Amino acid sequence: MPEVSSPVDVFAALADDSRWQVLAELGRRPASASALADRLPITRQAIAKHLRILADVGLVEPMKVGREIRYEAVGARLSDVARQLEKIAGGWERRLSRIKDLAEGDD
Amino acid sequence: MPEVSSPVDVFAALADDSRWQVLAELGRRPASASALADRLPITRQAIAKHLRILADVGLVEPMKVGREIRYEAVGARLSDVARQLEKIAGGWERRLSRIKDLAEGDD
DNA sequence: ATTGAGTGCAACCATAGAGTTGCATATAAC
DNA sequence: GTTATATGCAACTCTATGGTTGCACTCAAT
Numbered sequence: 001m002p003e004v005s006s007p008v009d010v011f012a013a014l015a016d017d018s019r020w021q022v023l024a025e026l027g028r029r030p031a032s033a034s035a036l037a038d039r040l041p042i043t044r045q046a047i048a049k050h051l052r053i054l055a056d057v058g059l060v061e062p063m064k065v066g067r068e069i070r071y072e073a074v075g076a077r078l079s080d081v082a083r084q085l086e087k088i089a090g091g092w093e094r095r096l097s098r099i100k101d102l103a104e105g106d107d
Numbered sequence: 108m109p110e111v112s113s114p115v116d117v118f119a120a121l122a123d124d125s126r127w128q129v130l131a132e133l134g135r136r137p138a139s140a141s142a143l144a145d146r147l148p149i150t151r152q153a154i155a156k157h158l159r160i161l162a163d164v165g166l167v168e169p170m171k172v173g174r175e176i177r178y179e180a181v182g183a184r185l186s187d188v189a190r191q192l193e194k195i196a197g198g199w200e201r202r203l204s205r206i207k208d209l210a211e212g213d214d
Numbered sequence: 215a216t217t218g219a220g221t222g223c224a225a226c227c228a229t230a231g232a233g234t235t236g237c238a239t240a241t242a243a244c
Numbered sequence: 245g246t247t248a249t250a251t252g253c254a255a256c257t258c259t260a261t262g263g264t265t266g267c268a269c270t271c272a273a274t
Contacts, residue, residue, distance in 0.1 A: 032250075033250080033251075034249075034250055034251080044251085045252090045253095066250095067251085068249085068250060069250085
């Protein structure tokens with residue numbers, strides 16, 4: 001299963017408060033689902049689902065440590081997304097300035 | 108009314124295929140909800156909702172042209188988001204390398 | 215004034231998903 | 245082996261939301 005998923009899925013993963021809380025925690029230090037459950041106001045199972053979603057889009061990465069599965073935040077994936085956005089944004093700006101130049105024209 | 112909305116809302120706005128179709132169209136050239144309804148497979152009302160959401164987070168901007176409301180894609184807002192992501196990503200990387208250095212330590 | 219294109223509002227349906235509880239399974243530690 | 249901790253799976257609830265249809269409103273043009 002490829003780690004690259006559609007950009008929309010990444011945004012969907014980033015479009016949830018609980019997931020940002022998880023990411024914030026993991027940004028500080030890697031942690032397991034159970035450990036996160038101690039620090040966050042939702043159940044371990046809910047966190048597990050979030051971790052699954054985040055892992056699917058490559059924003060976090062699991063690693064086995066003893067009998068637990070510790071997750072860490074993957075900054076590189078986030079940079080990826082950022083770069084894609086910059087590219088799209090650039091495209092819009094270029095086309096817009098062109099359009100504003102012609103004042104406006106139909107199809 | 109501040110144009111800045113919570114990052115999560117922006118991601119939520121970007122987490123929908125139809126909205127990306129809308130953005131793609133508007134990236135090409137500004138258009139009204141009705142015009143978009145001609146080119147997209149969903150109803151004008153659905154598009155209107157999407158435009159509302161996109162406008163709320165500043166990704167598109169409405170401008171009155173005669174009796175229609177034409178929307179244009181705002182690249183600057185997207186760049187904003189991209190920069191925020193880069194910053195967060197950088198933070199993760201820094202902390203991670205530090206952690207990997209110490210091999211690991213509890214709270 | 216009438217027409218028609220464009221917009222706005224509201225009710226409604228269906229699905230996705232965030233969260234929960236409960237139970238089963240695996241495994242490190244004793 | 246037993247125990248305690250960690251994960252995994254499944255069913256269920258509840259709410260958010262993408263999409264629809266239908267109707268009312270606005271306003272430029274004739």
